[in-house]
Amino acid sequence: MRLAVAVEAPQHTGLGAPLDYLADRAWPAGTLVRVPLGRRTVTGIVWGDAGATPDAGLTLRPIAQALDALPPLPATWRDMVAFAAGYYQRGLGELALAVLPPELRKVDATQLARRLGRRRPASVPAPSPALRPLTPEQAAALDQLARLPPGPVLLHGVTGSGKTELYLRAAAQALDAGRQVLVLVPEINLTPQLEARFAERFPGRRLVAQHSGLSPAQRLQHWLAAHLGEADLVLGTRLSVFTPMPRLGLIVVDEEHDPSFKQQDGARYSARDLAVWRSQREQVPVILGSATPSLESWQRAEEGRYTRLTLAERVGGGALPRLRIFDMNRLPRDRSQQTVLAPPLQAAIEARIARGEQSLLLLNRRGYAPVLHCGACGWKSGCPHCSAWRVFHKADRTLRCHHCGFTERVPRACPDCGNLDIAPLGRGTEKLAEQIAALLPGARIARIDADSTRLKGALESQLAAVHAGEVDVLVGTQMVAKGHDFRRMTLVAAVNPDGALFASDFRAPERMFALLMQAAGRAGRDAAHAGEAEMWIQTWHPTHPLYRALATHDFAAFAATQLDERRSVGLPPFSFLALLRAEAREAAVAQAFLADAAAVAAPPGLVCYAPVPPPVARVAGVERMQLLVESTSRPLLQQWLAAWVPQLHALKARHKRLLRWAVDVDPLGL
Numbered sequence: 245m246r247l248a249v250a251v252e253a254p255q256h257t258g259l260g261a262p263l264d265y266l267a268d269r270a271w272p273a274g275t276l277v278r279v280p281l282g283r284r285t286v287t288g289i290v291w292g293d294a295g296a297t298p299d300a301g302l303t304l305r306p307i308a309q310a311l312d313a314l315p316p317l318p319a320t321w322r323d324m325v326a327f328a329a330g331y332y333q334r335g336l337g338e339l340a341l342a343v344l345p346p347e348l349r350k351v352d353a354t355q356l357a358r359r360l361g362r363r364r365p366a367s368v369p370a371p372s373p374a375l376r377p378l379t380p381e382q383a384a385a386l387d388q389l390a391r392l393p394p395g396p397v398l399l400h401g402v403t404g405s406g407k408t409e410l411y412l413r414a415a416a417q418a419l420d421a422g423r424q425v426l427v428l429v430p431e432i433n434l435t436p437q438l439e440a441r442f443a444e445r446f447p448g449r450r451l452v453a454q455h456s457g458l459s460p461a462q463r464l465q466h467w468l469a470a471h472l473g474e475a476d477l478v479l480g481t482r483l484s485v486f487t488p489m490p491r492l493g494l495i496v497v498d499e500e501h502d503p504s505f506k507q508q509d510g511a512r513y514s515a516r517d518l519a520v521w522r523s524q525r526e527q528v529p530v531i532l533g534s535a536t537p538s539l540e541s542w543q544r545a546e547e548g549r550y551t552r553l554t555l556a557e558r559v560g561g562g563a564l565p566r567l568r569i570f571d572m573n574r575l576p577r578d579r580s581q582q583t584v585l586a587p588p589l590q591a592a593i594e595a596r597i598a599r600g601e602q603s604l605l606l607l608n609r610r611g612y613a614p615v616l617h618c619g620a621c622g623w624k625s626g627c628p629h630c631s632a633w634r635v636f637h638k639a640d641r642t643l644r645c646h647h648c649g650f651t652e653r654v655p656r657a658c659p660d661c662g663n664l665d666i667a668p669l670g671r672g673t674e675k676l677a678e679q680i681a682a683l684l685p686g687a688r689i690a691r692i693d694a695d696s697t698r699l700k701g702a703l704e705s706q707l708a709a710v711h712a713g714e715v716d717v718l719v720g721t722q723m724v725a726k727g728h729d730f731r732r733m734t735l736v737a738a739v740n741p742d743g744a745l746f747a748s749d750f751r752a753p754e755r756m757f758a759l760l761m762q763a764a765g766r767a768g769r770d771a772a773h774a775g776e777a778e779m780w781i782q783t784w785h786p787t788h789p790l791y792r793a794l795a796t797h798d799f800a801a802f803a804a805t806q807l808d809e810r811r812s813v814g815l816p817p818f819s820f821l822a823l824l825r826a827e828a829r830e831a832a833v834a835q836a837f838l839a840d841a842a843a844v845a846a847p848p849g850l851v852c853y854a855p856v857p858p859p860v861a862r863v864a865g866v867e868r869m870q871l872l873v874e875s876t877s878r879p880l881l882q883q884w885l886a887a888w889v890p891q892l893h894a895l896k897a898r899h900k901r902l903l904r905w906a907v908d909v910d911p912l913g914l
């Protein structure tokens with residue numbers, strides 16, 4: 245008999261669909277098998293019976309081995325994979341295998357049997373710790389959750405309003421009903437704290453994590469525990485949306501607005517959107533939680549397609565921090581007299597240090613300075629491989645490209661003219677920490693960003709020091725702005741946030757507002773000190789509407805203005821986008837491919853724009869171009885992409901010097 249098997253065939257082969265193999269048994273769909281592919285033996289997934297008529301003249305090869313010790317991947321899982329492959333325009337086999345633990349794709353039947361033998365015994369739930377009573381708002385929201393009709397719930401709760409407590413209560417109900425719970429979180433640096441809260445609440449229950457920081461063996465063990473129904477809770481980053489869970493009873497997406505839910509290479513799926521799809525397919529509730537929901541989700545709630553639950557108050561009567569906007573135009577014009585902190589902000593921080601409270605300085609740019617500059621000849625530290633500057637890192641005296649990674653020692657003199665006096669321009673977190681140390685002698689200053697946390701365990705120990713009160717002033721990037729429950733923090737300052745006000749990306753204001761709201765949310769979480777909590781903004785544009793909305797903590801008003809703007813110019817969520825990206829050694833090659841692609845006649849209701857370079861056009865010696873497709877109808881865009889993408893495979897053959905192309909459906913950045 246013949247069976248269709250999904251195998252990982254690279255996209256350029258055009259072999260997206262499952263391939264036919266001979267089988268001696270009717271392995272059920274979802275069974276993992278080892279099959280020959282070219283000269284290799286690879287792992288595949290039985291997708292169903294093969295087509296009715298075998299291709300004439302094609303000799304089918306037999307399935308080498310079935311890994312049938314593993315229960316087949318369920319129909320719900322296969323449906324989600326098939327949907328995602330179709331929606332995001334990738335090969336079915338490619339996506340199906342890419343979302344399995346890498347280790348599972350390597351093992352044969354014997355090795356798998358050994359892994360399965362190493363499983364831990366099932367969990368025995370112990371009594372939960374005594375619970376604090378819910379606030380009236382939380383209680384009302386929980387009550388509503390239980391009585392809602394099926395469909396996504398958008399939980400809009402201000403920072404510190406106790407959203408996590410609601411997730412825990414909803415999870416408890418699902419667990420008590422014998423179901424499994426899936427919790428998606430944006431970044432792995434937020435998982436430890438949340439994991440600890442879940443573990444503490446559900447002693448004896450088996451909780452497994454799924455993220456890229458695990459060893460391959462751990463990831464497989466955790467995945468197996470979920471798939472076999474032994475794990476009660478799965479907590480993970482975007483990739484865990486694909487974890488098969490036979491008893492799934494609830495999905496939670498925490499910080500649903502976070503861009504990291506969108507995969508940025510390969511199959512560019514949105515884990516948040518797939519979580520909503522999965523909840524519908526599996527008929528389980530999904531809670532999307534955020535203090536600053538994505539405008540997509542917000543608009544769906546406005547239209548009544550999502551149910552909105554609101555937590556408007558902080559737990560324990562804590563107030564949201566008061567916004568202090570400092571107009572930088574008031575500082576002396578003479579540059580030599582300007583300091584990094586406006587004097588009143590510095591005084592506010594000093595007052596907090598004296599009271600034993602903490603301050604957070606947010607600067608979303610790591611390194612010492614974004615560029616080195618020679619005053620004599622104008623040389624700047626460009627990257628030879630990218631259209632970007634190389635960032636000066638003072639700690640190890642390197643120039644590093646944050647796009648391609650190219651790193652060199654800082655030159656002693658200007659490479660062009662020999663001038664010895666080359667100077668850093670602008671400021672990153674490293675320099676900010678250094679300047680703060682000079683301004684606040686004796687203060688204990690810590691810096692947390694992607695550089696300071698490179699080593700395993702570094703982030704945990706740095707955060708622990710903050711929680712333990714061993715730090716007076718924390719300097720950090722967006723990494724520390726969200727999710728953390730810092731109890732002693734009463735001041736947050738954005739040192740120089742103006743950049744995003746004038747960025748070309750239409751989502752920049754939304755991102756910036758979310759980041760500042762999240763950052764503000766780190767201050768005053770302990771009601772005892774909340775009265776003095778402040779959020780400072782140093783800006784040259786003090787009357788900008790974005791800062792005005794921030795001052796009143798009015799997300800709804802901000803969302804309404806943004807949505808009006810988007811509606812009037814036809815941007816998402818009022819239109820649907822796809823980007824076709826192309827890469828080549830020369831821009832003209834990528835451009836020619838995109839021009840041919842755009843020439844395929846688009847139906848009415850769909851617009852193909854002219855090819856343009858992205859903001860950073862050249863990365864690692866490769867030129868990139870992109871073409872935007874826009875439609876007011878999602879089905880129309882989907883239909884067109886399904887017809888267009890196969891033509892692009894053919895078109896590629898005519899553009900031999902094109903390196904790569906890919907389609908990004910619902911792109912986050914343009």
Ligand SMILES: Nc1ncnc2c1ncn2[C@@H]1O[C@H](COP(=O)(O)OP(=O)(O)OP(=O)(O)O)[C@@H](O)[C@H]1O
Nearest residue numbers: 376377378379403404405406407408409559727765
């Ligand atoms: N009902 C309650 N009674 C007492 N304390 C509570 C209650 N609910 C939550 N808390 C505490 O209030 C703090 C804030 O709650 P939580 O972290 O759940 O808020 P959040 O809305 O998830 O915050 P953020 O969006 O800022 O991450 C936590 O320290 C939590 O333990």
Ligand SMILES: [Zn+2]
Nearest residue numbers: 627630645648
């Ligand atoms: Zn580079």
